[in-house]
Amino acid sequence: MQLSDVLNHIPPRARAWGKTLVVIGGALAVYVAVALLVTLATGDAIAGAAASNLVVAALALVYRWRSTGRVGAPSPRPRARTGSFWATAAAGLVVCWLAGQVSAVWVYSTWGSAQFDSVNDSRGASSVALVLVTAVLLAPLGEEALMRGIAFTELRKHWAPLASAFVTAAVFSLLHGNVVQIVLTVPLGILLAFVFEAVQRLWPVVVMHVLFNLAASFVPKEFVGSIAQPPMIVALLGAVILVLFALTPGRYAVEQNNEDRASVTPRSR
Secondary structure (H helix, E strand, C coil): CCHHHHHHCCCHHHHHHHHHHHHHHHHHHHHHHHHHHHHHHHCCHHHHHHHHHHHHHHHHHHHHHHHHCCCCCCCCCHHHHCHHHHHHHHHHHHHHHHHHHHHHHHHHHHHCCHHHHHHHHHHHHCCHHHHHHHHHHHHHHHHHHHHHHHHHHHHCCCCCHHHHHHHHHHHHHHCCCCHHHHHHHHHHHHHHHHHHHHHCCCHHHHHHHHHHHHHHHHCCHHHHHHHCCHHHHHHHHHHHHHHHHHCCHHHHHHHHHHHHHHHHCCCCC
16 A cells, blocks of 8 residues: 555544644754754854754745745734734733743742753853844744744644644743743743734734843843742733733634624625
């Protein structure tokens, strides 16, 4: 029996899931492999991260072109064209940053993290310019291309936006490899998935990710440490839940349906 015959006996849904898993798994494998190879070749983990993010950003362009026949993005959802959406998204970015930062500081001060210390050691061993360019520009570009441009887009073929957002946010945080950055990035990952679902294009979430990393690089650590107390963490996590609820993707579907119905309803004379 030939391979084509075997594939023809696989249910269409299983074949579709198989393709999705291959695409996501392949993209993740490329991301990790390039980082490891460049790190081994140069002895600089930051150079490895920079190279892997550039490669996966190019890979996302190829993926979109192969999937849709074009590099351009589809039209945004109706709600993404309103000022209230962007005001809520901006508020979400602020509270997700604060909640992630204070939670990460509290976790590190309580339990520590050898893996996070290793990340900081790698940054100290690399050039300041490369660290800044990677953290502030290349990491947001590559991570958004991988997690929202490829992984989220693939999962949306099978799952609702909410499930796809939570899974990609979890994978996004786990890629950082230490509990401190996992705590730091989970709220951000969900927020960016919600925004991407609305705007249907990468550059807005890349800009939001850039702003998040800029704040992490330049806001004084003393300020974050001064508010990293359990009551503040609980309050900020509550604010994160509220703002994410306000941006819940289910609202987009309702608005899209309303717009579709309005476009086919005859006007009264």
